[in-house]
Amino acid sequence: MEVNRSIEEINEKIRNGQVVVLTAEEVIGAVKENGLAETAAAVDVVTTGTFGPMCSSGVFLNVGHPQPRIKLNEAYLNGVPAYAGIAAVDLYLGAAAIPPTDPANRNYPGEFIYGGGHVIEDLVAGKEVRLDATAYGTDCYPLKKIETSFRLAEINEATLYNPRNAYQNYNVAVNMGPKTIYTYMGILKPGPGNANYSSAGQLSPLFNDPLLKTIGIGTRIFLGGGIGYVAWHGTQHNPAVERTGSGIPKGPAGTLALIGDLKQMQPHWLRGLSYLGYGVTMQVGLGVPIPILNEEIMGYCAVSDDEIFAPVVDYHHSYPNREAGNLGLVSYGELKSGSIILEGKKVPTASLSSYAGAREIAASLKEWIEAGQFTLSEPAAPLPSVEAGIGLNVMPRRNPDEREE
């Protein structure tokens, strides 16, 4: 019997307590054991998860007006600069922002002990955060300076808005140079001494819907331990890359822009991170439910680590210089085994994304759905996929003084 489910039918089953949910890890074994058709008939939703460093994350804050009012011009939260170029007491705090006092890489490799990601973690944890801000003063907003502190619960809005999360596949980073390098892919020893990757593989949301047939604008998700939504396609969204026969991209491809209310999130799933010699970022926990609308969707969700491949890239020379330099493809099955073979040599692997965290998120989302606390949403519009013809642009390098008016 052909499976043909609607999201409304699935939601009805969620409300009746009859919904059948498996995680993207559990479903692999189920399909192997019972076949695609039978599993598709039995399972309504597959939950995914990922918990990795995602620099393109941040929060819009409205800190409320003091008495008298102020139009914030330069603002610091626990010493970390927040963007104030929007309305008077609105701010955007980016996860990768560092205090102007941080020695950064002047003291190479810099430690980057505290930055935007840490402020967000502290806010979510309910800690009191210091605000230091200046303004030029206007007739309507006279205050020129403020030093104060607040907790998340005391401000108006705090909306997590992450321009690029949930990368569909990523590079495996190695160092083909002569000395240790410090990158956003971690510490890379020469030799190469290690190969670092950053994806949950078979549990990762966009590997379970590789052609974006169910995930769209407005898809309700697990975000930072609370509920969030897919806002748009993410920055650098690049669906037109080479793919395997089953649609799995062989390199970094699709991304998601995500949004959600920070006030209902948990510090456990939004963690400030310090990357030696690189900077600060935030580890973001997110999970996307995939509605099993038909057998085709179930087929995508049954993908396993052995069928997903990532390119090995040299971060000593090729990557920084934006030169082609794919050293070969390796499967996530190999990566997760603890070592890969690169040019005949065994290289130990490490992940920057927490697979244990991804598992926990997929399991939590499954529980929420089973308990009737989380229903699926119908996307308002699809995200651009393979046929959209989107590619990545290279920044032009030309003389700006000779630009056309």
Add this chain to the structure above:
Amino acid sequence: MIKQKIVLRFPPHIVEQPTIYHLIKDFELMVNILRADINPKKEGRLMMELSGSELNYQRAIEWLTEQGLQILNLEQQIIWRSDRCTHCGACTVICPTNALVFDRPEMTVRFEEEKCIVCELCLRACPARAMETLVENAGLSNGK
């Protein structure tokens, strides 16, 4: 026979004494130095593995204490804060002695203290800063 990893902390006034010579010559202990440094305040820190007879080892420890050295258990020098660890695994390819190991298929990080040589590479390699050291906090002057 006893085999023990310890950390010796030298106050500035005895940092130039030939302490290790005495451990070998007077107490017939085998000394394997894992790490040694002297900070700008001229306080020394020496991590080593001692092996020899139980009696000689005990006498050596007493003698070291009499000399004014502070003796700490090496295994307690690096602390893995499991509440901070996100189990990514980034530390496991940096730790030179496999004291930080990645368990499969659980895909979680585990710290085997007895393998740690307090090289401290993990302190800065951990993005979540889940690795901490006691050494910086344990001042010599307070006698603790």
